[in-house]
Amino acid sequence: MSIQNLNTFDPFADAIKGSDDDVQDGLVHIRIQQRNGRKTLTTVQGLSSEYDLKKIVRACKKEFACNGTVIEHPEYGEVLQLQGDQRENICQWLTKSGLAKPDQLKVHGF
Amino acid sequence: MTEEDSVFDPTLKKKKKKKKTTFDLDAAFNEGGSIGDAMETSGDKENQEPEAPVPAEDDEALDLENFGRKKKKKKKAFNLDELDAALPDTKKEDVVEQQTEEIVVDDTFDLDMDFSKTKKKKKKKKDLDELVAEEERKEIEDKENEETSWVGSDRDYTYDELLVRVFNIMREKNPDMVAGKKQKFVMRPPQVVRIGTKKTSFANFTEICKTLHRQPKHLLDFLLAELGTSGSVDGNSQLIIKGRFQQKQIENVLRRYIKEYVTCHTCRSPDTILQKDTRLFFLQCETCGSRCSVASIKSGFQAVTGKRAAIRAKTA
Numbered sequence: 001m002s003i004q005n006l007n008t009f010d011p012f013a014d015a016i017k018g019s020d021d022d023v024q025d026g027l028v029h030i031r032i033q034q035r036n037g038r039k040t041l042t043t044v045q046g047l048s049s050e051y052d053l054k055k056i057v058r059a060c061k062k063e064f065a066c067n068g069t070v071i072e073h074p075e076y077g078e079v080l081q082l083q084g085d086q087r088e089n090i091c092q093w094l095t096k097s098g099l100a101k102p103d104q105l106k107v108h109g110f
Numbered sequence: 111m112t113e114e115d116s117v118f119d120p121t122l123k124k125k126k127k128k129k130k131t132t133f134d135l136d137a138a139f140n141e142g143g144s145i146g147d148a149m150e151t152s153g154d155k156e157n158q159e160p161e162a163p164v165p166a167e168d169d170e171a172l173d174l175e176n177f178g179r180k181k182k183k184k185k186k187a188f189n190l191d192e193l194d195a196a197l198p199d200t201k202k203e204d205v206v207e208q209q210t211e212e213i214v215v216d217d218t219f220d221l222d223m224d225f226s227k228t229k230k231k232k233k234k235k236k237d238l239d240e241l242v243a244e245e246e247r248k249e250i251e252d253k254e255n256e257e258t259s260w261v262g263s264d265r266d267y268t269y270d271e272l273l274v275r276v277f278n279i280m281r282e283k284n285p286d287m288v289a290g291k292k293q294k295f296v297m298r299p300p301q302v303v304r305i306g307t308k309k310t311s312f313a314n315f316t317e318i319c320k321t322l323h324r325q326p327k328h329l330l331d332f333l334l335a336e337l338g339t340s341g342s343v344d345g346n347s348q349l350i351i352k353g354r355f356q357q358k359q360i361e362n363v364l365r366r367y368i369k370e371y372v373t374c375h376t377c378r379s380p381d382t383i384l385q386k387d388t389r390l391f392f393l394q395c396e397t398c399g400s401r402c403s404v405a406s407i408k409s410g411f412q413a414v415t416g417k418r419a420a421i422r423a424k425t426a
């Protein structure tokens with residue numbers, strides 16, 4: 001994992017595909033999204049598919065006292081979706097539970 | 111001007127400050143005497159005397175929270191030796207000169223006034239650039255902390271410490287360089303007003319694009335992607351964003367934009383050009399000539415937020 005050269009990442013895969021999606025950038029993107037009025041939701045994209053996201057969402061819902069769901073996206077894979085601005089919470093939780101390192105988290109928004 | 115002040119003043123002001131807080135009144139008077147002589151300010155000090163002490167106190171409280179100021183304080187530690195060395199001298203001198211006590215008193219008040227003046231400047235400068243500059247300063251400051259820790263000790267210095275040291279020397283010897291860099295960073299803060307309950311107006315959006323020398327579309331893409339919302343520029347060239355946002359929040363996003371897409375990643379100069387080459391954006395620096403690719407703007411996964419029925423109707 002820590003040795004870059006041993007990664008199975010193909011540097012030309014991106015060029016072949018011709019799309020600049022960031023599924024493989026190894027980052028967990030935590031975004032906020034505007035809903036109606038002042039309501040927001042938080043999406044977490046890029047969690048390793050080795051994790052059981054359904055379990056994660058269950059834990060998060062309980063922990064943050066918000067609703068949430070897992071959405072299967074053709075391009076971005078499984079995406080976690082939580083109600084409200086949970087960016088701070090999810091960052092702490094992911095770090096605390098060891099699912100992601102702080103430098104893997106990319107928080108977007110204000 | 112003000113930028114230059116903030117770069118130059120630190121040592122001066124620090125000295126004043128340090129003396130003020132740590133030494134007793136006598137010392138302050140002495141010091142006031144010497145500095146006052148140097149500054150040779152006169153005239154309407156008396157008019158402002160009554161107000162002066164109060165602002166000075168405020169200043170100190172504020173300073174604790176102000177990053178820019180903090181750095182100055184740190185630097186003080188640097189000058190301490192000098193100060194200590196200098197103090198006895200001034201004391202001696204002043205013992206001789208102390209016949210004119212009134213003047214001495216005036217001078218101390220003068221000092222206070224100085225603080226309040228600089229404070230005002232500080233407060234006004236809530237500009238973005240100021241914030242960015244603060245960030246930079248904070249980083250520098252952190253480094254400065256580590257910097258001298260090896261001086262008195264047996265241990266070897268590290269590469270980083272030497273690096274910090276050489277940069278500090280460079281800055282000391284070339285104040286113009288530092289000042290010149292900061293001066294270019296003058297930008298108005300975003301004017302953000304809410305429209306109704308659901309929309310936000312970013313009134314000087316186009317103006318800010320011009321200051322940053324960036325295409326409005328590029329900044330727009332970034333803002334909307336980061337804020338996870340939609341919006342457009344209206345007839346009055348203001349940006350209307352869906353959702354409620356505060357100026358502080360927009361400022362945060364702008365600051366990140368500037369860091370990634372405006373200032374050079376190598377030398378931090380804002381004198382850069384953003385070029386699109388094939389699918390990637392490159393940041394070309396006009397100051398140091400560095401050229402590096404910058405992250406492309408992606409909004410990533412977008413959850414369904416609209417009325418599902420409407421979407422179904424559209425796609426069906």
Ligand SMILES: [Zn+2]
Binds near residue numbers: 379396398
């Ligand atoms: Zn540069």
